[in-house]
Amino acid sequence: MTGAAPARARRRFRLGPVERRNLRWGLFFISPWLFGFFALSIFPILYTFYLSLTRYSGIRDPVFIGLANYQRVTTDPLFWKSAYNTLYYTLLAVPVGVVVAMLLAIAMNQKVREVHVYRAILYLPSILPIFAISLIFIYMLNPAYGLVNGLLHLAGLPSPNWLGDPAWSKISLVMIAQLGAGQWALVFLAGLRGIPIELYESAEIDGAGPWTKFRRITLPLMTPVILYDIIIGLSLGLQIFTQVFILTGGGGGRGGGAGPDNSLLTYVFYLYKQAFQFGQMGYAAALSAIMFVISLILAGAVFRWARGWVFYQAEEA
Amino acid sequence: MATTEITGPAVATAGEPSRRRTRAILTRSVLPRIVLILGCVVFLLPFYFMVVSALKSTQEATQAPPTFFPHSWAWGNFEAAVSFIPFGLYAFNSVAITVGATIGAVLSNTMIAYGFARIRWPGRNVVFYICLATIFLPYPVVLVALFDIFGRLPSFGLQGAQHWVDTFLPLIVPTFFGNPLYIFLMRQFMLGIPRDLSDAARVDGASELQTFWHVMLPLTKPAVVVVAILAAVASWNEFLLPLLYLQSQDKYPLAVGLAFFTQEHDVAYNLLMAASTLIVLPIIIMFVLFQRFFIEGITVGGVKG
Secondary structure (H helix, E strand, O other), X not given: OOOHHHHHHHHHHHOOHHHHHHHHHHHHHHHHHHHHHHHHHHHHHHHHHHHOOEEOOOOOOOEEOOOHHHHHHHOOXXXXXXXXXXHHHHHHHHHHHHHHHHHHHHHHOOOOOOHHHHHHHXXXXXXXXXXXXHHHHHHHOOOOOXXXXXXXXXXXXXXXXXXXXXXXXXXXXXXXXXXXXXHHHHHHHHHHHOOOHHHHHHHHHOOOOHHHHHHHHHHHHHHHHHHHHHXXXXXXXXXXXXXXXXXXXXXXXXXXXXXXXXXXXXXXXXXXXXXXXXXXXXXXXXXXXXXXHHHHHHHHHHHHHHOOOOOOHHHHO | OHHHHHHOHHHOOOOHHHHHHHHHHHHHHHHHHHHHHHHHHXXXXXXXXHHHHHOOOHHHHOOOOOOOOOOOOOOHHHHHHHHHOXXXXXXXXXXXHHHHHHHHHHHHHHHHHHHHHOOOOOOHHHHHHHHHHHHHOOHXXXXXXXXXXXXXOEOOOHHHOOEOOOOOHHHXXXXXXXXXXXXXXXXXXXXXXXXXXXXXXXXXXXXXXXXXXXXXXXXXXXXXXXXXXXXXXXXXXXXHHHHHHOOOHHHOOHHHHHHHHHHHOOOOHHHHHHHHXXXXXXXXXXXXXXXXXXXXXXXXXXXXX
């Protein structure tokens, strides 16, 4: 009794009745998220780490095998192949995506009155389902009767066997990904419109040409938006799955592989195969755990790297 | 060039201005249009090819080089596409999942955003940043664990299954726990609504729930529409989750149903394109109807792709 009274008094001193009431209501309103956070994020992450230490087929109980799954990873050629494919794709798709989106955004930011037409057309493909777009591209990229090679042939250019050639299959993925550039172009456009016009005017008085203006004003002021694109692009790039699943015909069924020479075997595709085609849930959990750690490291690295080039107005002004 | 440094373009010497102006017109309105029109053509080409191929005969669809315009209009392809897979059933499943997920997203995210935007409680900002940070948690990381968890949760015979796996539950129920992106979008909108309005309600003795329901919700309608549209499109387009959680063919949504069918049978390209056209169409219609809301949601929420 003697200990409880001052403790309660102290708590009451820290939180007044209004604050306590607000805390109760605040927690009440966010309770769905709180529950989801623990049940659908925190607990599954912990559970993933536990499963990664077991041999588990999904049917019988998991058997604890220590770090054996992680040892297996180091000598698994398909693990390295899938990690390589995913990094290759991501490191190519992200910068290409930034350049395409920036180019479209700058074009839309000029004296173009009918900009809303372009805006709508460029944005539309980014909300269409990627599985349907992939189905279209199986046909578009068909070496014999696809449209892409038909056009290249008309132009007298060589016609690669896009999805059938390991040297071109990932390039095909990067190309398909550009159909989503429209929404980033709109994000960039919003950023461009936020740059004060006086900056350009004073640069013009100083005799700056378009390139200098872009290099000295537009690019530095756009770096926060570019960083945002890079982070989301990296995160989504590492997760790429649906496209390769469709383009390779599911990697199961008839084909069995993941594109020529497994060149379309991405990390999540491999994880999916291990878990749901080979019944290796424990090993797949280890792959998940590794992905979690890599994501954390990558996010940290990008933020660190960004400190060197992302421009924050407050510093200079 | 030397004169411009002192006087600027407005008072440049004769002869200079006209050349300058043509250059300005070229860079400010001709060049951008070339880039944009070219971009639009490239972006529309796949969908043009899809629709045109959907109308070609089987023979013409496998002709090299491909034709840009069908010789004869094979409207029957759409009918064939609808009958070669249980299109009606798959479409019904897609709609059921989408409606469920949209309701979940609207209910949960408005409520959660209200808690983050309109009530000042200790620790709110820290919790909000944690919420935002979960945007960067890649879903595949929890894939195996969640599958196992949903495989153990009892569903009491719903949809003829004993556990959540092979029911719509894993696709719908999680949307009732909020999505950090939609929470952020909705919170931004709610922060912009004057405090006086909800304060007045409180002074009149309204409870927090009444303020939320009778004052905030009507004012938040535009943001609710944005979230509803984004959630509906995301659910309609989702591929990985139904692929994992649904095992009986009669529960497939269009995405998975069509993908599996094309893998198991040799489907002619023209029929495949006809089916794809039908799947893409609802989204294009939604986009035409609600374009403003899509564009509004994009600068904040446009990161799902």
